[in-house]
Amino acid sequence: MNKLSQIPDLTLLEQIKKDNKIAFGELYNRYWEELVIFALKHLHDREAAKDIVQEVFCKVWGNRQKLEVSKLRAYLFRAVKNGVIDHVKASPLKTCDEYFLSNQRSINYVEEAINFNETSQKLKTLVEGLPSRSREVFYLSRYAHLSNDDIANKLSMSKSTVEWHISKALKRIRLSLPEVHFTTWIISMLFY
Numbered sequence: 350m351n352k353l354s355q356i357p358d359l360t361l362l363e364q365i366k367k368d369n370k371i372a373f374g375e376l377y378n379r380y381w382e383e384l385v386i387f388a389l390k391h392l393h394d395r396e397a398a399k400d401i402v403q404e405v406f407c408k409v410w411g412n413r414q415k416l417e418v419s420k421l422r423a424y425l426f427r428a429v430k431n432g433v434i435d436h437v438k439a440s441p442l443k444t445c446d447e448y449f450l451s452n453q454r455s456i457n458y459v460e461e462a463i464n465f466n467e468t469s470q471k472l473k474t475l476v477e478g479l480p481s482r483s484r485e486v487f488y489l490s491r492y493a494h495l496s497n498d499d500i501a502n503k504l505s506m507s508k509s510t511v512e513w514h515i516s517k518a519l520k521r522i523r524l525s526l527p528e529v530h531f532t533t534w535i536i537s538m539l540f541y
Contacts, residue, residue, distance in 0.1 A: 354379075358421035365413050373413075377406055380422065384429050391433045401432035475522050486514035 354375060356364075361379075364372035381402065388398035405428045409416065418424040479487060482504075489495045489503065490511075497515070501508045 359419075362416065362418070362421055365409075366416070368413070373406075373410055376409070376421075380425050381406075384425060387426060388429050388433055391430075392436065397436055398433075401429055401436060405429055405432060471525070472522065475525050476518075479518055479521065483514045483518050486511055487518040490515050 358376075358379075361372050361376055365376065384402045384405070385398050388401050389395060392398050392401075405425060408428070409425075476484060476487060486500055486504065489500045490497070495503070497508050497511045500506075500511045504511070
């Protein structure tokens, strides 16, 4: 059994702050479905609800070392609620009342989990299949979060060469995963 599934949220958050992607994956799996249902109750738009939740998780990962919360579950729900409000405000076609009706669409979460796992595996295979130099540049850019200038200095190459390698890698990934929503593969990258 996964030991992370037994630890409290705040202990999990401490592991995430130490760049533990497995702990982040546990957090994601722990709250993903519940947060999407929460967003969907207010939006009645499955894709928008998923996008909002994914954006919240992206922000949690991106701000992990600065994140100071005492109740992680409440923080996640508040962040999703704010995302829903922002989405409603940005939507010129629907009123707030239309979004906050109580009807809920049924969702096949098993299918979503399978699609996510398949995407993660495809992404891992695609990144591993990149030419060695492109793979190295891509890792430094997307996983080590180095700037293009830093990568160029580290690998003794021009910034334009770094940009070329990243562009080629991203193009290869996009062409190989055409059916996948962009934010889905961003989240998948975090778990690789």
